[in-house]
Amino acid sequence: MGTNVKQQAYTVVKNGTIVTPRGFAAGGLHCGLKKTSRNDIGAIRCEVPATAAAVYTTNVFQAAPLKVTRESLSNGRLQAVVVNSGNANACTGQQGEKDAYAMRSAAARELGVAEEDVAVASTGVIGELLKMDAVHSGISALPASLGQDANEAEQFSQAILTTDLVKKEACVSVVVNGKTVTIAGAAKGSGMIHPNMATMLAFMTSDAVIGAEALQRLLRQATNHTFNMITVDGDTSTNDMLVAMSSGLAGNEELTVEHPDWEAFAAGFTYVCEVLAKAIARDGEGATKLVEVHVTGGVSDESAQAIAKTVIGSSLVKSAMFGADANWGRIIAAVGRAGQPVNPDTVDIRLGDISVLAQSRPVAFDEEAALAYLQTDTVRIVVDLHHGEGTATAWGCDLTYDYVRINAAYRT
């Protein structure tokens, strides 16, 4: 999926945002949760109750907002999302839960929607209670900040960032039985976890007519090939959450897996996920480049996924990519410890188009050309196992001095 889908199935909407799909307004502002004057609270509101789906962190320690959002989503419907940055409301016990419920009811009241149609998300410091005064004053000011222009979407995108250096957005359109359907998303995250500041959050909007179950299935499937295939440091936040809402205002025939345009819609949806996921990997803490690992010839797609993730997660591979060092020994060693079926005599490795290992034996290659390629800002490592039909792609970033610097004294 993702890189393999036909580009013509969907059209990239340049400068599209989460308010491009029909029915959505968004906004954000500063209420006092971050020490700087950057935005720290935001909301998305739909004109109508939207079909909704979500995926959550697999971490055993789940922050309070996840509990509240799961409860709201139990009917497959949402009309608004409220999200704060600066405080994760995690490891905050019963008071934390009360505060997450209070955020939900305040947002419902101010945005004029039903309480059970509001999702809550938080990202930031762990183990501290939310300053509810700031949260309440922020939520009171939210309705006036909401709008359907790019500027207002920008304010929302800024409100969800923590250590991120850039905002992450994507938008495509797809034709579904003659109607134009739009899908968009905004995300944040620059490490898989930063337990004091951060998390991965993503919000997707669409105007397609689609059932909640179909949306949930598609979301999970697209996540498995995109957000679940990135790693910055192998850690997993207590607050990760991806929420998708579809307003149905495009007026298409309801999308199901049997619909003739399902594949096009799924491709566009997955593309948005992939753009956001890659943007998170590229913006990894301290990263200087995006690293893509493409594995082919595995015994299955799942096996190829496990190998791709082991290679992209290897600290030695990541350090070598930082140093633009064509060190294939680290790549093959990671392949060999992934716990997957591999024929030790049939592995090819390429860095971009440069072959460095063929049939598990070293290839004499042009070191200068390899150095020049590895110094670019996007590096592709291709591993062909010649052992089956399974393929997978994973994304990550290099391991740099700045990663260590950022994380050596995060709380101070």
Add this chain to the structure above:
Amino acid sequence: MGTNVKQQAYTVVKNGTIVTPRGFAAGGLHCGLKKTSRNDIGAIRCEVPATAAAVYTTNVFQAAPLKVTRESLSNGRLQAVVVNSGNANACTGQQGEKDAYAMRSAAARELGVAEEDVAVASTGVIGELLKMDAVHSGISALPASLGQDANEAEQFSQAILTTDLVKKEACVSVVVNGKTVTIAGAAKGSGMIHPNMATMLAFMTSDAVIGAEALQRLLRQATNHTFNMITVDGDTSTNDMLVAMSSGLAGNEELTVEHPDWEAFAAGFTYVCEVLAKAIARDGEGATKLVEVHVTGGVSDESAQAIAKTVIGSSLVKSAMFGADANWGRIIAAVGRAGQPVNPDTVDIRLGDISVLAQSRPVAFDEEAALAYLQTDTVRIVVDLHHGEGTATAWGCDLTYDYVRINAAYRT
């Protein structure tokens, strides 16, 4: 095991080496495989055929010497080990296998032992053929270098090092039905893998009378609690090997698991493994300190092991330890993603004696005291899950600028 065994079961032999147990001679010299003048070939020889056991890397890509050593060990007996550093003889195909066999037969001839009683080990650059001229001249000179003094053991210990900063040795004695039995070991390794230079190798000697099966079982059990509980960067070499030889010259009644002194012998054996394993972790590439993670209250020892290894392997935890940052959020997040049964409401975390989390809620602690503790050269993280009786200890090191520097341009 390890830290939990009664100290009085065995006696630490200060300045003991692999030639302290009766029957062993060792030596090492420079033959031209390393670019510097440091020793790069060495051997251990036993007066008599010794009971022997080994464990090997789980990596799919196994270097040629491992194949040869497995073959030699099929009869549970060894009389000599020959080991070179500077070249791993890995990813070298059929010629690599021929060279490993040639190393074995040359060593057998020069040391006057049977070919099938010689183990071969290599560590160093991957994907390059061994310079066999240098290897042969080195092996020819080995007999004259062998001896039973500390100096000759030192020459061996130096011969197996690559990026290691210090040599790693340990020795204990145990009384077995009135006879003094001695157990010793020497190891190398400063990353779990450095595919161009390095690997973890360990060689243990003993003079106990013990059967090959009992020795193999003990070696595997001790390894699971020591060498398999360390991580520097989560990577696994193609060349890892741990070989144990026992000469039987102590003249004790044969040790079996039913022997009344078995527990004492096993404790001493495990202690030697633990000292070597911790020395490898402390000497991790770029490390400034040893980090020990002790988990109690898991549903089983295996579950506690998985959690301890996830915490010690977390780049975020390792970075925080480098920065002496009492960042318990990173520790609990790693606990939560280990895929093990955990009650999210009952976890305690201590840094040394300083409680930072109790029943999964933050504890107000003295930041200055925590900083002072985390700046020492040995840091202990204690996680009590209050969820069962399982315990485990894992060791690792901090993630530093120097780790990135060393690994960003390893080949150059």
